[in-house]
Amino acid sequence: MTLDSDATAVASLALGALALPLADVLLARKRSLLGAQLTRERRGSYLAFATGLTIAIALLFTLASDGTGLPLDPNQPLATFDGLSRFLGAVTLGTALLTVLSTNRYLAGAGTRHGEYYALLLASLLGLVLLPACTHMVSLYLALELASVPGYALAGIRRDSPRGSEAALKAFLAGSVSSAVLLYGAALLYGATGELALLEIGLALDPGEPLALLGGGLVLIGLAGKLAIVPFHQWSPDTFEGAPVGVVAFLATAWKIAVLGALVRVLTLALAPAEEAFQAVLWALAALSMTLGNLAALVQRNTKRMFAYAGLAHLGYVVLGLRVGGAEGTAAVLFFLLAYAPAALGTFAAISALARDGRESDRLEDLAGLFRRQPLLALALAVCVFSLIGVPGTAGFVAKFQLFSVSLSQGVAAGDTGLVLLTALALANVALSAVFYLRVPVALFMREDSGTGPGGTPGSLDRAVLAGCAWAVLILGIAPQDAGVIVPGGDLLRLAQGAAGALY
């Protein structure tokens, strides 16, 4: 029964991705499927509704599964539907749903072709939902490419804009190099162990063998490149600046969350025997990502670029959690992702909500004086930003507290000075991030409207999405145990623990 629900979720996404272009064509004819000819905006709304419905169905079925659909089994090595895939799948789908809801008005204004946009989004989402479930190098690679290729096209969906083309090209070049590196690493691992299933690789891996370490390292680098962890991040700010804000929201939340799921699988299954060697790599990646991400975000004036760099810093915190490892560290990472999603999504949704005719309000000045014009929108955005800083009362605080608490306990228990120093660095980085994040509330509340922004009026869906994000952030921050109201399943802290516990 429960595999049925996981499978139904995946199948509904696949069906949606295939049916949507067809529906677009049928709706676009002079005598459309629904009778009279439809305006472009109208058609877009129908397609957005269909996409949202598809994702919602997939989300419901994912939540309905009990996380034991297809346990880890050497005879069925391609995929595993367990707590981790359920948790990350649900978070990915939830953020994607909110993204779709918040971009419809923007797309209508920008004159983008809706049909392609939603079809690509669903295809990419299908890959993403499968990613955390993949436990085989081949299926993992396929899912990653299924997610990536539509992703490149999405980044360049605004073909009229040179920046859009730049965004797509950079994402494509970096992404395909990352894929190649990942594939090469998998090949080396196969050479060293003779296996392709992650579980079998882990059983056969000899931590003393350079070939295996090199292979594992290349797989890590490939995934790090897809995630844009520093120093493999150069494509990400340019892509984020050039791509439409809805796509950026998708790449910054749903995308990262799902690919991190793949990283967790690889680390816990395939590379577990060589833990010590890779811990140093993760340490360096975390330290670089959080520090350089925040330092680079300090000097940005474009909010999308700023949030892109700040997202790198958040990836650094996540990698710190992976460096801690174990059921506790992974649970903290999962909750961190859950907490990060609505806050990050809220910031992008706000940028999208203020766009007019495809012009985005992506400069800091465009947010100036927003509190006067749109008090509720400004408050919701401020709540999201405070969560990204980690102010108590918001999800960001609980997530960061849990993450740093776990890493310090382990550092103390193991007498591990490196881990304690890394956590101290992370805390210093959180303080540093306050410097640039606070520019947003300063602009919202304490500056006068410059009058040069696009000054669009948010639609009711935009408002609803932002309010939902702010609400999720607050409820996760104040009562994470009782936050089951968001996702049926009750105690989200325990849910994350359960999902992580299944891995060990």
Place this chain on the structure above:
Amino acid sequence: MDGLAYLAERHLLTSIVFLPLAGALALLLLEVSLTALSSSIQRFSALTWRVFGLVFALLGLALAAELWLLFDPAAGGLQLVEHAAWLGDWGVSYYVGVDGISLLLVMLAAFLYPLALLASWGEPSERARHLVVLLSALQTGLLGALLSLNLLTFFVFVEASAVPVYFLVGLWSRRGSGAATRYMRLSALGSALLLLGILLLGSLHAQQFGATNFDLFGFGGAPGLIETELDGAGPWWTAQGFLFAAFAIALFIKAGLFPLHFWTPDATVESPPSASVLLAAVGLKLGAYGLVRFALPLFPLAAAAWAPWMCALGGLGALYAALLAVVQTDLERLVAYWSLSIMGLVCLGIFGLNPIALEGALLQMVHHGLVIGGLLLLSGMLAQRRAISRLGELSGLAGSMPVFAAIFTLLLLSAAGTPLLGGFSAAWLIFLGAYPSAPWLAAAAILTLGLLAVFAFWLLGRALFGALPGGGGRQLAELDLREKLVACSVALPVLWMGLSPMTFLGPVERSVGELLESMQRRGAAGMESGPEAAAQPRPGRGAGN
């Protein structure tokens, strides 16, 4: 009504903490739902907000008075304790309780809050609603931090009070958002350090007892953080000295203590007078209170070892801030530096590490809150009349504003430590306590107060009783009834504190004794050689600092 009575009876501390915020949020919700229901209903007027804000503040004061009556000074220990798990798995609980040390500061906060609200009635009315909501959030944060006995919850309340301060400073600032941003940056740095210290301590505790628990004192059989052994042979970052340094730096930032004080004058001056009262009078105390409540009992050996240096920072900081106060040309800024100077004395008293000095420090904290709060309120009233507060343009006010002049004189003289006023009792205890271990610093503190006293007389002579170059004094409207009420309410306890300091010290004595006792016990338990170093600094040590 039964439910409310039950709350006030069984959950008195919780009611005190959350009443301000709950009141403001209820009003906000009512306003939003009423305006949504019917388009004919306008937003509530400024008067509504002010009156209801004041009503809730007075209710809070009544609850605080009940707390004062219920508190049994003879029983000692923690009283009216409430405990509930929040993030249970992570050892974070909502754990509040009151002892003599927190009682005084809670009373101070509850007393100043209605006065601050009342004083804000004179400000422009268009932002009355913002002001009430933000002040109530600030007040809840402050009270929660003062009553929290779980370190993480303390941290949460401290941070929760930083957010409204940020908005109060930034929204009301006359010179852009610079002061607010500087405040938040430094505050974030301090918070990161404090959180690091708390989490490290919690991890050490978890390692020793097998379960994470951030409660300071054990509750229901679970051991508290205070039982953590900190002298194991762990790496350097588990040493008491390191953890104490993290706490001390963070709390020095929060308290605006020299040499991490530089954010305070701007933040005080730029925020509206009602907010700067809460910020300077109570907000700064959170840092000092944190030192007494957490840093001293948790790290007794390190505190004793560092005490001479901390005393030096306190004493010299007091002198330095007094010198800066003397050269200010703006009344509010002058008060802000004066406040820094008194906070230096508080620091000297805290790290005197004996009962007399510590009691003096606590008394001084309350006194600081009253006089600095009062002076800020008075200068706010002056600013409302003149829209400026430059000292050079103030002259001969006594003629047209006799009540103002009287209260101003009283507060200023008390702030300079004149006998028979509150400042004298507090400062005297601090000198007495600090003298045996650090005579030179005690002398520096006396010099500070002497300097301030001379300056106070000069200032009074000039601003209140002098004449403008052209002859004659400024003609300003005398305080109206509301303002007189505010001013006299602040002045009375100052007078009372000078005449009968024991009213204030009564509840404190036992708690201070218990605190020092526990430091001594822990110090002795953690150290094989020289247990006497723990609580009582040896005479002569640190004398040169």
